Amino acid sequence: MYRLAIMTVSSSGYTGDRIDTGSQAISEVLSEPDYAVVEYCIVDDDKEMISEQMTIWADRSDIDILVSTGGTGLGPRDVTPEACLSIIDKEVPGLAESMRSETLKFTPMSMLSRSVAGIRGSTLILTLPGSPKAVKQTLEVVKPVLPHAIELLRSANLENHPN
Numbered sequence: 810m811y812r813l814a815i816m817t818v819s820s821s822g823y824t825g826d827r828i829d830t831g832s833q834a835i836s837e838v839l840s841e842p843d844y845a846v847v848e849y850c851i852v853d854d855d856k857e858m859i860s861e862q863m864t865i866w867a868d869r870s871d872i873d874i875l876v877s878t879g880g881t882g883l884g885p886r887d888v889t890p891e892a893c894l895s896i897i898d899k900e901v902p903g904l905a906e907s908m909r910s911e912t913l914k915f916t917p918m919s920m921l922s923r924s925v926a927g928i929r930g931s932t933l934i935l936t937l938p939g940s941p942k943a944v945k946q947t948l949e950v951v952k953p954v955l956p957h958a959i960e961l962l963r964s965a966n967l968e969n970h971p972n
Contacts, residue, residue: 811873811959813839814848814866816859818879818889819939823853831878834941838948839876843956847872854880859892867896867929873959875932876948879939881924889936890923897927897934901958904935904951911950912943919943926951931962 815835821827829851836846848866852858859880866872880889894900904926912919924947926935935951937944 810842811839811844811956812847812871813844814872814875815846816849816862816866816875816877817851818854818859818877819851820854820886822851822879830941831937831939831944834944835876835878835937835948838945838952839874839955844874854886854888856888856892856895859889860896863893863934864896864929867932867934870931872932873963874955875934877934877936878944879937881922881936881938883921883923887923890925893925893927893934893936897929899928901926901928901933904954908937908947908950912946915946916943922947928962931965933958933962 815832817829817832819827819829822829832849850862852862863875866875877889880887905924908924909919909922922938924936924938928934937947
């Protein structure tokens with residue numbers, strides 16, 4: 810089972826003025842028995858808050874994959890990609906490129922997504938759009954390769970930290 814952390818980035822969700830539907834879409838696509846949600850939170854559209862929470866979760870040994878929803882567009886408060894890029898060790902551009910390329914078949918708006926993917930330590934991080942429909946379409950693109958990616962990261966972690 811892969812251990813999943815879900816982060817919703819939304820100022821209105823953070824203040825309780827909006828219902829979080831993006832996280833539900835993530836947990837529907839990445840569901841049991843393959844995935845177990847071990848952490849969930851809503852954060853404000855604030856680069857420092859996003860990067861701090863991503864760092865805390867990615868540095869834990871009990872989280873394999875961190876998926877965020879929201880903050881990947883062109884708005885002035887859309888800073889999730891910048892927050893993620895500031896804390897990752899390596900980018901995984903093929904994931905983000907594939908997400909945009911494949912979802913372009915559904916909507917030309919996917920060209921406006923600034924989603925990124927990367928790793929910090931042994932945790933895979935994906936930043937997704939805020940729309941539940943876009944979340945589902947995007948995750949379905951990368952879902953087939955996620956287990957292999959996570960297993961590679963787990964193996965690398967065991968090699969670097971055998972105890």
